[in-house]
Amino acid sequence: MSFILQDKEDTIVALATPQGVGAIAVIRLSGPKAISIANEVFKGKNLELQPSHTVHFGTIKDGDRIIDEVLASLFKAPKSFTKEDVVEISTHGSSYIVNQVIKLLIRKGARPAKPGEFTQRAFLNGQFDLAQAEAVADLINADSEASHQAALNQMRGGFSGEITSLRERLIHFASMIELELDFTEEDVEFASREDLRELVEKLLRVVEQLISSFDLGNVIKNGVPTVIAGKPNAGKSTLLNALLNEEKAIVSEIAGTTRDFIEDEINIGGMIFRFIDTAGLRETTDTIEAMGVSRTQEKMKTASLILYLFDLGDTDMVEISRDINKLENLGVPFLKVANKMDKSNHLLINSLKEKHPDTIFISAGQKKNLDLLKDKILELVNLDKFKTGNTVVTNIRHYDALTQTRESLLDVLRGIDEEITNDFLAMDIRRALHFLGEITGEITTDDLLANIFSKFCIGK
Known part of the structure; x- marks a missing residue:
């Protein structure tokens, strides 16, 4: 993966709950200094001495001035959403209080989080893959039982598991063909063309099923135009x-x-x-x-x-x-x-x-x-497939990558039929692997990640 997390040593802060007046608001800190920065303004127990996954009552003070009575929830790396040190401060839901606390934390060394930066860090730190990260946004925006279930299934890795399985089986054959290229003079066959054909045909059936599920997935996510x-x-x-x-x-x-x-x-x-x-x-x-x-x-x-x-x-x-x-x-x-x-x-x-x-x-x-x-x-509306727990594609980016994968796999079959040389056959297989890898993030670019995470809300 070519993307390198910029400002990875920064500690970021943002409001994790919706804007506006409410009973409570949650302010989230994540990064190497999250606990020490929170500890500077939190008056209660010393947060740096407390175990992970504990909640502590105290006050947030700016010098001698008390801003609010709060609860500070502590999550130490790597056992947190971002796999970094995380502190979540629950304040009263006044927008004035929220602004005062966030400004104070920024003065103490945190910086405002960018849209989706918490989830981006979770992805880059290996908490989950890119398809699962995208499902986080879908889960937040889910407004029906069906869209909620589809996003939850994807976030838990249902879709990613199928894609990973496809890649692993194809990678094995790709490695065998690449190995044959090193022994061309010896005329050694490590990968049977008939076995490769059988595998590609199986993969095509799975890819076709995923592609065909997009019509259902699209209406689950966006609603049925009636x-x-x-x-x-x-x-x-x-x-x-x-x-x-x-x-x-x-x-x-x-x-x-x-x-x-x-x-x-x-x-x-x-x-x-x-x-x-x-x-x-x-x-x-x-x-x-x-x-x-x-x-x-x-x-x-x-x-x-x-x-x-x-x-x-x-x-x-x-x-x-x-x-x-x-x-x-x-x-x-x-x-x-x-x-x-x-x-x-x-x-x-x-x-x-x-x-x-x-x-x-x-x-x-x-x-x-x-x-x-x-x-x-x-x-x-055919929900039977969805309700039985089968994977449903809801993301246009995934649909496009699967379509490209299908074309690459069809090229592999044509190459086998036409008995093309191993180097060209390997190129078609690598192309299929590339598009499958784009879905889960094994293959990605800075621009792709920036586009995906910019659509998230700031506190997620």
Whole structure:
């Protein structure tokens, strides 16, 4: 690894809890002088004489002036998050107190931490690999059960373990081929080409599975974009409001009230869905409404799920069948949702049940059958693989590296088929190893690390 930690002898300080007023705030120090700097301002027990993983009550004093009564938590290297000496000072949650304490610690020799510098130090000191470090940020930002579980699995090394296993098996063959290059004149074969083919094909299957899991991982991390589409006055805004339990969208009897899309997030079964209430699909001479309809059509093309909503009191089977045919041609998964079930005639309902038995009947205005709708929405999102504990790729950087790995492995197979020389075969294997190493940090650059850790909050 080429990256060398700059200012590694510095002791860094930052607020580890969110900005703002709260019951408590935690100020974190990490570095070779963390304990001695904290001990200069902490009045209680001598922290330098205390064992690791202990908590001590005392005061923070600037000369004779008491700033606050605090708890000082002590973590001695290497048994800390950063594998350095760490002191966490719990103060009262006043922003004035926090600023006073941090300024005092800086005067005593600490410097303000950069974004993600605590986690960066943990990575560089061998606490975990780069994929696990990135999972720390994902865990902090997790806003659903699914995203939390995915980040936790990655932070505990589930994803890294699979990548490391792939690299180790490939490294063995790479070393054998490199060895053969030293004995070219003796015509000695250390690595069987058929064994290499079998290994590469196995690795490709695993890499393909990881790549294919990204679609699921992406929606777990960012939410499922779900478009509510249908004619004006089908009840799209009413449905969005009912799902949100708030009056987010304007509801009116006037057709074309929603002229642009309205978006909000809903947690269903531990998964975040980004519901988008769109302008009604119809021909219109109104310029502004026409722009909204055009945007609706674009949103439908990029959605992961469409709720096709139609008014049972104002739609016939011919129109419904025509719309369903258009949606099937679009190629996006969709649910047929019949709204205003209380206003429909039995003939239409029976006809729908016969021709489209998967239709969901609801009343958005009266909030009837919304739980059934939520269950059907969840059924369309394939969480089975995720819930069984299998590795799911959620990071675009990992996805890109895996895609490059796949191409390199395919080059290895082509090289075996074409019986290319060992030196070219070794180059393709080394390229695959390079991209796998980029994921976990065995292969990295200063710019890559700076980009990754700059996205962290300062106190992490």
